[in-house]
């Protein structure tokens with residue numbers, strides 16, 4: 001009987017989040033309206049993240065025509081794409097720039113959705129799917145970084161995987177085996193090698209795209225079912241039709257952004273922002289480049305890791321993940337004003353640590 005009640009409550013919860021009677025074109029597209037107010041720009045951030053994801057899929061598929069996922073050929077195939085394939089350098093450069101843009105906009109989108117309290121009932125599942133999408137987006141970045149099989153990428157991946165393994169010593173009992181098992185699964189051999197490249201490749205081009213497609217489907221379905229959230233406390237100045245008005249603005253923004261991306265990718269090689277030249281094949285006998293760093297989007301965790309004890313970061317990251325997943329319940333009663341202050345504080349942290357992390361590290365540890 002108790003089970004029946006729990007099952008009924010779950011069914012009711014899901015019915016409210018995914019109302020079957022609203023699953024039609026009229027409710028999800030024709031009737032949908034978008035409020036116009038001071039935070040309306042926040043409604044474009046999810047669409048932009050989606051746009052960069054679409055660019056990743058298209059350019060990624062084109063790169064697949066030539067890329068070889070073996071330690072003997074990966075680097076050479078990337079070099080071949082860059083030097084000899086017509087438009088290859090451009091496609092590769094768009095893929096690199098757009099990957100950073102996708103991560104940047106996924107983070108901005110999460111922060112604005114938080115500030116606008118868009119996680120409130122009935123959007124809890126939209127939010128949780130979003131948190132998982134963000135993790136997947138970061139994992140895309142991590143796995144993609146290894147694929148060119150160059151010196152910096154292989155060494156950076158080794159450091160990343162080692163820090164996962166190091167987490168084991170802080171976990172109790174059987175749980176302490178978990179990171180080691182994860183490393184065995186993803187690394188596949190004693191050190192980063194062919195098995196690792198094969199597994200990272202499988203994740204980057206098959207598993208993660210499948211997971212992101214499923215979660216994105218869930219995310220967008222629930223967005224269309226519930227319409228845009230109110231966003232601000234005061235009543236909106238007006239509302240506009242999602243289709244065609246908002247949709248047209250979305251597509252215009254995408255076109256402008258594509259133009260900017262195209263110009264940047266045609267003129268500025270993404271590699272020029274990296275501290276080490278990307279195109280240098282991995283040499284197991286070669287030295288680990290001093291002061292290797294992950295991509296900029298991991299700086300928010302990388303610099304604290306360099307400055308604070310490992311267990312502090314591990315604890316803080318676990319708390320952050322739990323808080324993110326439970327946000328719809330933890331911040332249910334919090335005012336939008338307070339949520340905006342929290343969002344501003346989080347944004348300030350992310351901007352400062354990403355731009356000035358190296359200087360702060362240098363101050364804390366002069367040797368670095």
Ligand code: HEM
Pocket residue numbers: 042043044045046047048049050051053106107109110113116118119123126127128129130131133134137216219223227228229230
């Ligand atoms: C691959 C990453 C993601 C994509 C492609 C994506 C896409 C979208 C799109 C197109 C919308 C509708 C337009 C908008 O409100 O901006 C949306 C809404 C939403 N997204 Fe995401 N999203 C992603 C990640 C996230 C993350 C990381 C979160 C938060 C944890 C999140 C939470 C939400 C919420 C709560 C809404 C509803 C907004 C409202 O009703 O006002 N999304 N998303």
